[in-house]
Amino acid sequence: MQIHQIGGGPFDSNIYLIIDEVIALIDAGTGQNFEEVKRNLGKFNLKPSDIELIINTHCHYDHVGGDRDFVRASGCEVAIHELEAGLLRKGDQVITLAQGPGKTFEPLEVARELHRGDWVKLGELTLEVLHTPGHTRGSISLYEPEQKILFSGDTLFCDGVGRVDLPTGDGEALARSLRELAKLEAERLYPGHGPLAERDARRHVLDALEFIG
Ligand SMILES: [Zn+2]
Numbered sequence: 001m002q003i004h005q006i007g008g009g010p011f012d013s014n015i016y017l018i019i020d021e022v023i024a025l026i027d028a029g030t031g032q033n034f035e036e037v038k039r040n041l042g043k044f045n046l047k048p049s050d051i052e053l054i055i056n057t058h059c060h061y062d063h064v065g066g067d068r069d070f071v072r073a074s075g076c077e078v079a080i081h082e083l084e085a086g087l088l089r090k091g092d093q094v095i096t097l098a099q100g101p102g103k104t105f106e107p108l109e110v111a112r113e114l115h116r117g118d119w120v121k122l123g124e125l126t127l128e129v130l131h132t133p134g135h136t137r138g139s140i141s142l143y144e145p146e147q148k149i150l151f152s153g154d155t156l157f158c159d160g161v162g163r164v165d166l167p168t169g170d171g172e173a174l175a176r177s178l179r180e181l182a183k184l185e186a187e188r189l190y191p192g193h194g195p196l197a198e199r200d201a202r203r204h205v206l207d208a209l210e211f212i213g
């Protein structure tokens with residue numbers, strides 16, 4: 001099993017490529033830097049048509065905008081929390097933050113709605129779905145307890161937390177979500193933006209809790 005960050009164009013979320021029995025992405029960026037993402041995939045001898053599953057941590061355009069390119073290339077499945085599946089299916093522009101010059105978010109098929117406590121089996125890696133609202137209502141984090149890996153979306157970054165002033169954001173809910181994450185023994189932190197942490201993920205959770213008071 002391997003995990004690589006293959007995103008990084010302007011305004012894109014981090015895009016995590018998981019090479020396991022199932023080849024999956026966690027988030028797909030805006031789609032505006034698809035050529036660069038394709039080149040990054042190529043470094044691992046993979047093409048967009050090899051992707052089998054995209055798990056979106058939440059509905060924001062900088063995470064889901066790129067889904068469509070991969071669905072077109074591979075017919076891969078898209079998974080997102082049940083509270084945000086409908087936004088993708090109807091092509092919401094407001095809550096996804098897709099409104100803006102040169103951006104639109106067209107309706108997208110969601111094959112799998114995720115719920116708190118679901119497990120997503122990729123092979124060696126099996127991810128537990130944690131519902132961590134606050135940044136958005138249907139934000140999820142994904143946790144792998146054996147290797148203590150936490151994918152935190154925009155709930156938690158290495159140097160802070162996601163905004164709570166956007167549609168469906170909720171500061172109290174974010175604090176509750178962070179307290180849930182603090183119960184994990186997480187070591188490796190793979191957030192939705194910015195640098196990754198190879199150890200001490202839990203310290204970042206505690207720092208964030210302290211920061212938001
Ligand atoms: Zn984001």
Ligand SMILES: [Zn+2]
Nearest residue numbers: 058060135154
């Ligand atoms: Zn976001």
